[in-house]
Amino acid sequence: MNIDNPELLERYHKVLNHIRKLDPDQKVSLLAVSKTKPIEDIICLAEAGQKSFGENYLQEALTKISARPDLDWHFIGPIQSNKTKPIAEHFNWVHSVDRLKIAQRLSNQRPTNLPPLKILLEVNVDAEESKSGFTPDEVISVAAEIAELPNLALRGLMAIPAHHDTLETQRRPFRKMRELLETLQLQLPEQNLDTLSMGMSSDLEAAILEGATIVRIGTDIFGAREVKNNA
Structure with missing residues (x-):
């Protein structure tokens, strides 16, 4: 298996350096979105120190997980x-x-011999008809019930806002997400609600400025990806 990929590593370190400039305190974690990309690329990045990978397509992801169960695997697609x-x-x-x-x-089906499954609630922060997710009001009303489910650890929120062209307009939905998480933290002080998964290649800076703790980067690391129809 040839895992040597200098161009991939160059892109990866460029993204890491950009994140570090925006986040000198290193509060932000990079999730490498590896959907449709081969296991060789994942192993190459793992050897460089990247441990967290995001997958959208279940069957493809299960094959990768079986090859590298030691990595930190995040499911980020529709369920x-x-x-x-x-x-x-x-x-x-x-x-x-x-x-x-x-x-x-997820709670009922999480094996009890494994640690609680860490989950984020997806928020349709811009109320887009084409996207799934809770409304902010729904999050406030349902979070306490979800937090009580066994075998899960509610850790925070995730969003994919609508496309916005300027830094300021990009920041607005992320600001809403930060404020929503702060509301939940007051509502559920016993929960470890410390995670905001938001920001991708096109709006990374705005997300970090508004408090993202996980940014999901695919294309800027792996390059363009092929379109897949299977889930």
Whole structure:
């Protein structure tokens, strides 16, 4: 297996350096979004120190996880009810919990010999009809119930805002997310609500300025990806 990929490593370190300039206190973690990319690329980055990888497509991800179960695997794609069991069994994090039913199924299907599954509630912060996710008001009303589910650890929120062209307009939905998390922290002080997963290649700076703790970067690390139709 040839894992030597100098161009990949160059892009990876460029992204890391950019994050560090924006976040000198190193409060932000990089999630390398590796969907559709080969295991060789993942191993190359793992050898360079990257441990957290994000996947959207379940069957593809399970093959990768079986090859490198030691890495920190995050499921970040839409979740169908019939796929909660393998997600609960194989991932460390789930960013895209968008309904109470999905949280309940993940809790029921998480093996008890594993640590609690760390989850984030997906928020449709810009109220886009084409996107799933809780509204901010729904998050406030459902978070306490989800936090009580066994075998899960509610850690915070995730969002993919609508496209905005300027830094200031990009910051607005991320600011809403930070304020929503602060509200939840007051509502549920016993929970370790410390995570905001927000910001991708096109809006990284705005997300970090507004308090992102995980940024999800794919294209700027791996290059353009092929389109997949399977889930």
